[in-house]
Amino acid sequence: MLKRGFLFLIPLIVFVGIASAALGITPAKEVVNFVPGQQLQFEFTILSDKPDQEIALYTEGDLAGYTRLSKTEIKGEDRLTVYLSFPDGDIAPGEHRILVGAREIPDESQFLGVAVNVRAVIVVFVPYPGRYAEVSLNVPDANVNENLPIEAYVVNRGRENLFTHVKVNIYESDRTLLDRIDFQPYDINQGGDRYFRKLYPTSEFKAGSYLAEAVVDYGDIVIVNDTFRLGSLNVNLTNYTDRLRQKEGFQEYNLDVQSLWNNPLDEVYADVNISNGVQNVEIRTPSISLNPWEVGILSGFIDTSEMEGDYDVEFVLRYAQASSVYYGMISVFVVNYLMIGIIAGVILALIVIIGLIIYIRKLKKKVKK
């Protein structure tokens, strides 16, 4: 029966599950420091919406050989204990990941089914020889006059205690040093960590972009940096429609704006005054909302049927009981259909003439022959 071109029945091709296919594991992540010979145990809960679903449990990763599971197969939701026995000797320094997995065993009654496999992680940090610190710096955007929450975070990943001195330098965007913030020195034990936090007043600062640089000195020096912006209650006009065609009916007129404020702004709109000394047209755009630092488009509609030539434009952007004013130009041009027709006619005539010349030459050649 298996002949090419003949009809072959496939009774059913389906993706079938007997219920929804949800599988989870909690907690998703555990973090421990390596201590030779230490024995630990971790409790996990396997979440499943199918009470009869067979689920295989396993561990993976380069340290999986040091683990033992309380069970390797369950049905539906259940708990799992992972026993971790670190070796007495050293293992490679750095971060190691042990994956703790729960995998649905596919139901053999399915034709073409789905199966879910979820894996939590036990992160094991093995200290580096000597002194070693991981450093991060977090400085969020804020507004001028607000207190800026500066946060440096130091984790001791080495085998020695770290006597840590942290300072944060604040630079303008052109790397001009503006200020230096010193924190109290702190002794971080092996495997320990420490947040260095300070609320920094910004009343002396202007709105704009800045760079923060954390210098962490624990015998060695680590430098990390982060950029941040200080906002002011202002909406900037970044672009606008500067050419429109004269025609009947309303045309869309767009203003590109950007919030320079680190809080949401509602009811942002623009009054646009277009004039050339003779004519004066005023439009108001519908309002929009802008998230902090968000770029948006204000769209209004304008009737250009009676307009022609260059106009001066005044844009007044209004928001949160404040406004900013910008000036520009707009050109309303007329499409000259007569000129377009003449040019098209000339081009067409040229094509016809060239065609005729070619045809006549061919005709002459034939006559000569």
Add this chain to the structure above:
Amino acid sequence: MGGSNKVLVVLSLVAVAFAIIAMGITYFSILNLVEKISGYATDIGDVNLTVASSANINFTTFVINWSTGQVNLGETHAILNTADGTVTNGNWTAVSGGLVLENLGNVNVTLDLQTGKTPTQFLGGTNPGYMWNVTSLESNSCVNDSYEEPFGDVNFTMYGVFASTSTSSTRVCQYFNFISGADTIEIDINLSVPSDSLTGALTDTITATATVI
């Protein structure tokens, strides 16, 4: 003072003493009660709360049912495509929309997919096709290291276009987000069923593996 009067005096003194003690107990009890349960709160209270992290994914659409069908007479292949919702050169029932997978947990995960069978093992016949195409059903659900949807990214060849399935674990999303409104992807399937395919119940399993980052 007679003996009975002395007894009465002693009893009275004892009663007065008890009354004073009772008043004291009542006074200090009320004082204590006021500090404990009334709105008289002058101290700073701590609220301690731990939210457990959870990795959890769910196939909210886990059925693609093309029903029974066959390749049209004279055609070499029939194409069954869930992205277009079409069946070409065959009479299976068209299915619009693929498998839908949601990150229900509260952590970002990587997502890998693999099939249990190759096209030949699954469909058989001459030049069978078994392809998948992953897209974010909710924008930015599935992103790469640059936190962009991996259209055209050579490391995610099945993103946004149909590519051949693989029986090896294949990375689909570097970050499968958990944020509500950006946590759902769709896996569309395109089968090219040859006219000389295997017949009967054709079975396979697609495994989705989510790993905590």
